Amino acid sequence: MSVDASTVRRIAHLARIAVNDDEIEHLQGELNAILAFVEQLNEVDVTGVEPMTSVTPMNMKKRADVVTDGGDADAILANAPAREDHYFVVPKVVE
């Protein structure tokens, strides 16, 4: 499978990465090189093979359903690029 220019634009939008028109052709070439490389996986017979979901066989531990953390708004906001009091500030979302 290979991607065309409009698919590259769609992927960039889905990935929320702004791409200039003059970058599309180059990106398309790079993505297609990678897609051509992974194409060989189609040679493998995977009938009846389960997809791997757990790297090491283990039961996932569940922690007690209790509050262990919180009340740390200052620390959480410490690295925010824009904030007001204990809020993150973003461009207007609702008109």
Place this chain on the structure above:
Amino acid sequence: MTDLTTLTIAQARAGLAAKAFTAVELADAHLAAMERARGLNAYVLETPERAHAMAKAADARLAAGKTGPLEGIPIAVKDMFCTQGVRTTACSRILEPFVPTYESTVTANLWRDGAVLLGKTNNDEFAMGSSNETSCFGPVVSPWRRKGANTQLVPGGSSGGSAAAVAAFLAPGATGTDTGGSIRQPAAFTGVVGLKPTYGRCSRWGIVAFASSLDQAGPFARTVGDAAILLGSMAGHDPKDTTSADRPVPDYAAAVGRSIKGMRIGIPKEYRIAGMPAEIEALWEAGRRWLADAGAEIIEVSLPHTKYALPAYYIVNPAEASSNLARYDGVRYGLRANGNDVTGMYEHTRAAGFGKEVRRRVMIGTYVLSAGYQDAYYVRAQRVRTLIKKDFEDCFAAGVDAMLTPATPSAAFVVGEKSAGDPVEMYLNDVFTVTVNMAGLPGIAVPAGLDGQGLPLGLQLIGRPFDEETLFSLGAVIERAAGGFAPERWW
């Protein structure tokens, strides 16, 4: 007094215990060496004040006789580990202003045991790369050069800064992360020891997430014994990482020097790839001989799905990366660029903050997970991954204790040689290491010789899950036979 930077961790520990020097003197020697070696660009942040404070505290504990296993030992930390109050960037512009308000579990374990932070080391942006050329702080220059030449070589990647720092005596040990070979490949390129533990052995909590089912933290050191000492502190169960293994941490250092008599060592025939340099083949043969001379039994084994590991990896890895890196949206931390609306802000922030390789992987990952393509790509790759893991399980079930392979398909290459072309060209560097991450197994790279141009080459040992001890025992045999390798100081 001897140059304190040449000491191994074991030697430094003995010297501190014998009061031959202080932890402050040991830290100072390294800080001075780091200053002289700034041209290598191994560190992206030096932390002399923190080093002094930690070393002073270590000296006080040494004087009081209350010491941890790494008391006073200076350590370099890859910039993928969050360090409280110390800038942590993953070497990406998008995290350039980020100062964590918490400490990663692995580094917290090191400080608990008395280690001293020297600084944060360079890496490929978000650990995506095999040459340390994608860092927003610029490439790391390897302390190694070809005989009679002064061309700049890459140290490998992604943990290129940690590997170069240990090889150039700018730290006796360092932390790294390994998603597809990011500890073992740079270790091999710089002539040091690097271990990727079993998935789950070290907590991933507080490490900048890249591909969560593949990422694992591990140590760099100049000797197998030092790597074992470091892993003993780094490893352990952590309730904050649900994939962290709840099992005791063995005395890894005790495995160094243990007899390997009667161990069965598999030589996977699929690793004999077309176009492999004769020097790598000869090194592999030497490794077989050394292990056999020490009493191991060498047997040929087959891992039939080996050739599919790299293509499957280049689906699973970008898929997980694209999900993990969705968090960089310019809202909660990191860089923000302006846009006309909130979506425009996201898109411009990510375009300005991510470098080329990161953008490429996020886009590939987005594509293979998008509606209509997920089964054809991602689910198929995860099925292939099951087969890759089963290849190893079959060998281990047949009585193989560990496998011996080359660590890399070549010695270090020239800065710029592979970064300009087809991205797949760079990916092929990890051909011998990615299988191990895909199967979640432990692997160690041990320096084993120099090529005709005087550059280090490494051998890789792959073990059963949670059997790092066997890797340390076998690695020590190779180390004893091959000797150690250090670059000539030119910087």
